[in-house]
Amino acid sequence: MPDEITITIDGQEVKTEPGKMVLEAAIDAGIYIPYLCYHPGMKPFGACRTCVVSVVDGRGTPASCTLPVQDGMIINNNVPEVNELRKSIIEMMIAEHPNGCLTCHRIDICGPGDVCLRHVSVNDRCITCPKNERCEFKDTVRYLGMELESHLDYKYKEIPLEIKDPFYDRDYNLCITCGRCVRVCEEIRGDSAITFVERGGRALVGTSFGSSLLESGCEFCGACLDVCPVGALVERENKWEKPREIKKTICTQCPVGCQMNFELNEFGRMIRVVPELDSPVNHGQACFRGKFGLDFVNSTSRIRHPMIRKDGKLTKVSWEEALKLISDKLNVCSKEDFTLLAAKDSTNEELYIWQKLVRMQMRTNNIDQSTNIHPELTDNLQKMIGMGSATGSIWDISKSECVLVFNANITEQQNVISLPIKKAIKSGAKLIVIDVREVELTRHSDVWIRPRPGSENMVLLGIMKLMLDNDLIDIPKLRDSIKNIDELCLYVQNLDLSQICSTTEVDESDLLSVAQLLTQSDTASIIYSLDTISRTISNDVVANLTNLTLITDNINTIGSGIYPMRYGANEQGAQDVGCMPNRLPGGSFVKDKTASETLKHKWGMEISSKPGIPVRDLGASVSNGSIKTMMIIGDLPVESDDSVRFLANQLQELDFLVVQDSFETQLTDIADVVLPRLTFAEKSGTLTNIERRVQKFSEVMPVKNNEAKSEIWVASELAKLWSLDGFNFANESAVMDEISEVCNIYEGISYEILDKNVKLVFRSGYDTPKPTQELYASYESNGMQWPAAGTANPYGSSQLFSPGIETDFCAYVPNVNANEVNDCNTADLLLVQGRVLFSSNNSMKIIEESDQNYIHRPDVFELNVSSAKKLFINEGDKITVTTSNQKMNGTVKINEKIPSGVLSTTSLFGELAIELQNSENINPMSDVPGLKVLAANIDKRK
């Protein structure tokens, strides 16, 4: 087959490639063919038949979305006979879709605020449609120039509105049953929460058995709303508001770095968020956090000016006074006692300038980022492969043949990364989940290993042992590229498999199938986090995951790699620019002499080689008095980890606390100085996402009635007060220039080049109807994936390592007996929390309170027979479970898959959605409770 073929559409020659459909070729070439059910990024469906065309010498009028291109094909698109067919199909549609917006005689003269003059029944009025003026269907009707006199009877469907579920309003009277929502839910999201119901003329979209979205397995990602061409599916918030302006930004709820379009109204308020279709990161997708969790940018209850605590009360002061106080206090305090916590959504520039300020003025490495609660996450990875970051790109995971997800709750924490995983599964990849918790991805898994909490490391060793015992890996081949591999093999071979299986309570057959899947797949991605891994084994776990990646040779091809899952939006950036207590700018460890020498040379100042105190240990340091002064940017994510909660409770002990935040929080209640902070929507800078992609964003909302200043300005002003050199930056771009100079991995990255790595998106006709997402996609902004300099592509490399490149990999050999590292929690009983999208439990009920759906679902606690015997309980017993912070009642269920001493329970995603929607918190999504493993006690109830 030729690589390039030419077809002719309405006399215009179009170059395209084999495998494309005519409609896609037309869109690429800027030719508009009307369509309603097709949506870019999804497989064609062929339902709406508005894209019919006629082919010269072809039969009939095929739909162009499902018509494969053939060389020399001659297509007639904008010709009367085709348009007549389109019109008559649409005419039937109009006979059941409220159409006052098209037929009312006052369309052109009706001003805003005019009262409808009763020519149109209430249901059909344009103003009762939330998508009025941004409706793809209406645009298409108008484009076709239809005669709206019809012989067909019009019927309103009279379907009650579905407005009781969180976040969504569904009005199926407006639905045209194009199936985009059903398909995006199934094909892209892998959820299938909605489906087609009934058939014939009554066919419609709905949930199975008409259940609420809470029960149907909806993860409230909003993908269906984004693709809906009509007003059937809309966001409840600001439902009736019309956008006046669209601006692109980056979501800061998690480290994926999704590009988002903000719809702004005439007052510059954000009314809706639509994920960017042409983003290399999220491909038009978002999640509940991004779609419904960014409302806080509109909040008016902001901190508006600097404040100092005087006589126990926060009092408004000028910036000069506040900064003077801070500089004085920090000047006199002991420098060792100080620590600074940057925010999870601080930009690279801000993080860089903060760490530079702390290192130069306070001469300590006491600098961290508040979400960096598992500092071990990349330490060993970096020691073993030279870089502490994901080796591949997010969407390359979809090309994997095998995916291993280790202790990571991706669907909730880094949602969009679950999409390439599900895409890979759809194309036949195997999914392995190693997690004692039941998370959303476990239902897609081929193998789900539930090790006893604390024994996760041994599971990894057991897998490696089985690989060696069964000759699944070619050690001699790896000898050249991996140092220490023989030592590792020797260590692993000496392990006792039966002991591993009994300690971890995992069947050998399960371990063997993981070993086989990982070795027999050409490409495998290992995705991990340390959500519930205890800190004593964290380093070994990361090392062994890296060992697994190395010995299965899954490091340098597309579709393979190792991916550490972080929490904060710019945690990768914090590590890269040195805003961590054990890292220097460039990501090197502070103990690395060469790196600190280089830095000393560049900054003209000695750098302490003593690692600072990480955020996880700060609580203890405050309580024992070794930290007395602190500056915190943003809020503390107390839900993420108990150590952070502990820190938050200790802060009163501090001598001096400075907080810079946008909103009043518990921290501002006790702070001595409070500084106003810009939200991410009001500032510009770069963020580095989980795949090392540096993405630039700019302010999308004006700063109103607020004295908030950028963090760069604050740091520079403080530096001025301390007469420090090297903080005189003209703008963010200048900071990035210094970053790229100081951090070798950022070499070659600058605002200038970031602005250049943009591709204009050619879309069919400027003024033709389009899906909302396509309408907003004006250009493709790719950012840059470090390393950029010295690689084949000046815009960065999607793979950290490519085949043939000189590498310096080193296997890690644990230096103690594996069993000694095995830190089985000393508690007798551990409550393991999980969260699932839907529950097969029949006793689940939906109750309505104040027009809102709630889930009523009895808790079920699962444990195995031996644990049940020990606790003298039986299946069906009613028990009360008590943990450090809550009490739960539920019923016992015996499940042999659960390790001893573990009490497993799940909650529903729908419950979380209700909780988030009703939260009083200004930014509830930032505190989505993690799924934890907690010590628990139980009592039997009568």
Place this chain on the structure above:
Amino acid sequence: MVVETDSFKKISAQAQEKWNHLNQGELPWIRIGTALCGEAAGSKQIFNSISNCLEALGIQANVSEVGCIGLCFAEPLLDIQMPGGNRVFYNNVSEDNLKDIIQSHIIDNQIPNKHVFLYSGDIVLEGVTKLEDHPMKSKELRISLRNAGNIDPYDIDQYISNGGYYALNRALFELDPESTLNEVKESGLRGRGGAAFATGVKWSFLASNPAKDKYILCNCEEGDPGAFNDKGILESDPHTVVEGIALAGYATNSNRGYIFIRHGHDGPIERAKTAVKQAYEKGLLGTNILGTDFSFDLEVALTGDSYVAGEETALMEAIEGKRAMPRYRPPFPAQVGVFGKPTNINNVKTLSYIPEIVRKGGQWFSEIGYEQSKGTAILCLSGSLNRTGMIEVPMGLNLKDILFDLAGGIPEGRNLKLVQTGGPLGGVLNADNIDLILDYESFRNAGAILGSGGIIAADERTCIVDLTRSLIAFCQYESCGKCFPCRMGMSHLLEVLERICDLEGTEEDLDLMRSIGENMQAGSLCGHGQLGFNPVASAIKYFSEEFNQHIIGHTCLTKVCNKKRFSPKRTRR
């Protein structure tokens, strides 16, 4: 001539012995048709009563359930064969006369003439027709239905002893896949679905695909009102289908198959499942069939009640567990079919011919039939006819032969008004078409479809508008709702027809229907929408005067219209 390997020899010898014991043994053999037609007439209860009767009378006899012999109007049909091989058939047997019949026939050795319907064998019964001479049987040529009504569909041995699985054995040991395929090509067999595409050519698309996993699907969705031959074959002789599928698998180098049956067709489901199980037990399915390298797995899959699930790509969706909605083509099933693998799909009737074609050779089959339509037509006769039933006749007879000679014409001396063929989408023919020859081309030229083989006759009491309305109501209700023209077009057509039935139609309504229909035809995704206007188009073509009476004269001469009628409450939401 047939080379029997050891394993098959053993199997067939066993079967033959069992058959001889049954057929030429010392005991009477009582057979009763419990296919759908029999079951509807109550034969299941009679089957249960037979053993009670025998016990009460102290008689020892073999009792078998058999399928449909074709004389559905005569069900429940009791067939008593005494040692010696003479068979006597009793029609419309009821629980009341069952005991009398058994007693006088078996104990008294007096054939009760007043109940007798037909007989076969060496005896002569005064005033009773011989089975072979019965008008409904006399013109029959049974290939696919060769065993129907004669053997127990639950017993694989009865099938084997009647020549079953010889074809598979022959193919495996005498022919290679290619020559098996050539036999089918040579036979000229065309798909008995609707499109009448040459089966051998269709198979060759799949055979040429080098993929490892390939599927053969057998379609028994059969949702057409008035069609019951797919079900009938599966109920009467499921093994001929199982063998046909295995042969299709062999000819195309495929390794998996599904028999897809509509949920609710309990008889076919039960019998097909039993047949597959038995074939596995005999080593005629599964890995290394009859000791050869050929392996083939077969499963029975079900769907919910959905007419469109019979469309080939919708059927694949249904097998995959999805909502039965057609896919777009290309890619065609031979490239991307069920579970994304290359697939061939045929319906029950088509596959049921394969064993005989492979056994007797394609040449033999190609000599039967008429012009381009080879072989036989399996027809379901229903409606206003004296004799309804399932018959298999060579292609080339005409409708008059079928309706008057075989089916005995219209009851009570009424006149034939119209014939509805090939399911609701096939449209109607008026009585002027009575000489229409039974082959694909003639039917196509007349604007009808032979399709599923359902032939419904209607007399002058039928109102054409009402009939069209009910056909469209069916099509509307059964549209899957995926593509816009079909989903909405059907609803609008039905609304217009209901209006005309209410005698409130206007003169524009015919044009309106025509324009809706044309758009459905041009715009729809699958055959359901593309052919969906056929019933209306053909009705208007042949009975325009009657439409005009409704629209202009506001009268319905048959007095059917403007009465309370069954119809979905709302055709649209």
